[in-house]
Amino acid sequence: MAEMTIRRFGILSVAKMQALLMFVIGLITGVIYGLLFMLFGAAVAALAPQSESQAWGGVGSVVGGLVIIIAMPIFYGLIGFIGGAIAAIIYNIAAGVVGGIRFELEGAAPVYAPPPSPHQWAPNQYQA
Numbered sequence: 001m002a003e004m005t006i007r008r009f010g011i012l013s014v015a016k017m018q019a020l021l022m023f024v025i026g027l028i029t030g031v032i033y034g035l036l037f038m039l040f041g042a043a044v045a046a047l048a049p050q051s052e053s054q055a056w057g058g059v060g061s062v063v064g065g066l067v068i069i070i071a072m073p074i075f076y077g078l079i080g081f082i083g084g085a086i087a088a089i090i091y092n093i094a095a096g097v098v099g100g101i102r103f104e105l106e107g108a109a110p111v112y113a114p115p116p117s118p119h120q121w122a123p124n125q126y127q128a
Helices: 011-048 052-098
Strands: 002-006 101-105
Touching: 011 052
Parallel strands: none
Antiparallel strands: 002 101
16 A cells, blocks of 8 residues: 655646536536526416516516526636635645645456467468
8 A cells, every 4th residue: 555645736627626516516506496487487477467567577587587597607616616726725834834635546457358268279280
């Protein structure tokens, strides 16, 4: 087993990875909240007494839901990038003082079948 220590993280590398992860989380939550916003807004507009302002309320909820679906992943990705960069900077400073995180690695030998035994070649038995 090899013991290793993480002494530094690349700030931009951590920030990009965190931004991507948060973008995906924002996309999932944005779609869920956006669809719920559209669904409940349209349901409230449909159940209310019919007037022109109520119809615009239904359209407003659909537009609001679309804005949530688009804006939430972008916002989460931006916050993830900033948060990842700050976390990497703080870790690098703390690792300079404390010495980093130690962990052990264990090499796993690949499991494969042994090669076949060598073939004994005989001289050509068939004369041309």
